[in-house]
Amino acid sequence: MKPPTLRDVANMSGMSLATVSRVLSGSDYAVSEPSRRAVLSAAKKLRYMPNALGKSLKTSSTREIGVVIPNITNPYYALLLQGIQDAAAQREYHILLCNSNRDAGQEARDIHSLLAKRVDGILLASISQSVEAVQYALDIGCTLITMEQELPIRCIHVGFDYRAGSWMATKHLIDKGHRRIAFIGAPPSRHSRQQMLAGYRQCLAEHALPVDERMIQLSETENESQSIYEMENGAACAAKLLENQDRPTAFVCLNDMTAIGAMRALSARGFRVPQDVSVIGFDNIPFCEVCDPPLTTIDQHAYAIGEMSTKLIIERIENEDANQCSLTLQPTLVERRSTSSPA
Amino acid sequence: MKPPTLRDVANMSGMSLATVSRVLSGSDYAVSEPSRRAVLSAAKKLRYMPNALGKSLKTSSTREIGVVIPNITNPYYALLLQGIQDAAAQREYHILLCNSNRDAGQEARDIHSLLAKRVDGILLASISQSVEAVQYALDIGCTLITMEQELPIRCIHVGFDYRAGSWMATKHLIDKGHRRIAFIGAPPSRHSRQQMLAGYRQCLAEHALPVDERMIQLSETENESQSIYEMENGAACAAKLLENQDRPTAFVCLNDMTAIGAMRALSARGFRVPQDVSVIGFDNIPFCEVCDPPLTTIDQHAYAIGEMSTKLIIERIENEDANQCSLTLQPTLVERRSTSSPA
């Protein structure tokens, strides 16, 4: 019933615990061929499987990486996690997954649990700006990398240039010939959103286009970052913009779901995308290529962020004094069919 | 640098290891109030955090549940995982996540890793029919529950009644007055798909409708269960069906992405959904309420499956001889706007 231990293998093979361990743990310690075979055969017979707890306790290494993200249901985080998983699996690390559910308290508790489990490292996509738990992790020598959202603390960070992203989106529309370009979003409560708004403004300014504040439509309330709410918000904001006297000919959207909502509102009112109004999203979730029309968007490289973060943290775990640096991924424009020149 | 241990707390507080453990592990063993306070204050000062490895080694309980699923990027599994997470968090269990990437070998390796880590239980959404690894897990006394796909082995299982699901979908269309109802899908290589086809056939038969084999369109090749392929397949199958002399007035689809692809093909050819052709999906992924028109579908209760499996496995872990049973969730029809009576 209970899994066999090293001792069981030792007894069965007639070898000592030490010898058995040396063979089975893949140590390069010299063991005679007959002994080795005896051990191996006994192990196989017993279907021996090393107990990672004992091993970890001894070596203080778990080959586990703790991951804290707000919500796997969000396709952005699903992609991020996929990147993490793939990179981790390749190096034979395992993932201890925590879902903060956008709750700062839960996030802090998760970090503590992970530390208690002595994970080798923590990958954190934080939704709070509170640093306590993170600081503690760093203090006791746990390597921790923040992804996406940056924290006011000295710590390796793999981020994304939101400002450049919305700048690029705006530029794309300007290049197509648009002049009345609206921005649809949510309150600038997060740093990333402030950056996006800034990038939009900057790009207009650089092209000597006036920033009309009525062209900036943000939801009053924080939407729950649930697809359905984001979409409804996109629709609502678009609807308002269409009431304007000189309505915009193009929308820059906070994210893809918002853009899809906007497109829905547009077509419901008889506007065609992109002939009448161009729409550009932000994220590049898998659904973009599948909506109608396929959505032009800014790729946030969620998968790459997960992948790079993981490679970075493993590097750091295995080589304490590798020189490490934060990095910021740059956006990419993915042009599909929701944008074109204005009529 | 290294986290403090029980011994550190003992030294600082002047108490013995035993006493410290009794206080800090929340044992109900009697400890005098002064001692308790001394321990607590020392622990706080040192920011003591119990080492779960030591604890687990001693108690042979990790409060970890291993989860093996094919692919988190798939919204169905994302939802399943969310259900698992929520239920686990509520009971303070943690999730060790493995992504089999639809690779049977990887799946077996994952199970072995999880066993080595001495997880308290394993939740498996298998893609293979190979039983070896699962059998081993069961042999050494690890509680394991299979979700979705059933395995040829005696083992607790939380499943879904696929046959009833497609029966229900077909019935819905018949009730609306449809008589020429097509089925769009993929090869019946998996048990669930065979069941779906059977449900469709059975329902037609029960209503004295002939089963026209030309009305059953399956992709020749196994599509990779990637959204984009499923959608293309849906579109391709729909296109073929529309060439028929007496084309169908309604489609039952293998899953939601296939249905969306079918709708796309329909509208590209000038057919309106649902006025000209009704379409019903299967899964109820979040995107259904967001497509155009919102997709009528069969809810597979992915979240509930995850949630129930987790509750079940925790029950089993904590109460060895609780009497346990497998269970099969029943489908629910979610009527939106992609189905109506034929013209």
Added chain:
DNA sequence: TTGTACGCGTTATCAC
């Protein structure tokens, strides 16, 4: 080349 013995951090059993 092999074996003995200790320690990783914890809980639990037994004396006192």
Added chain:
DNA sequence: GTGATAACGCGTACAA
């Protein structure tokens, strides 16, 4: 009420 001490399963320094 408290404190030694023996496990849990493993790796490894040291002795043989």
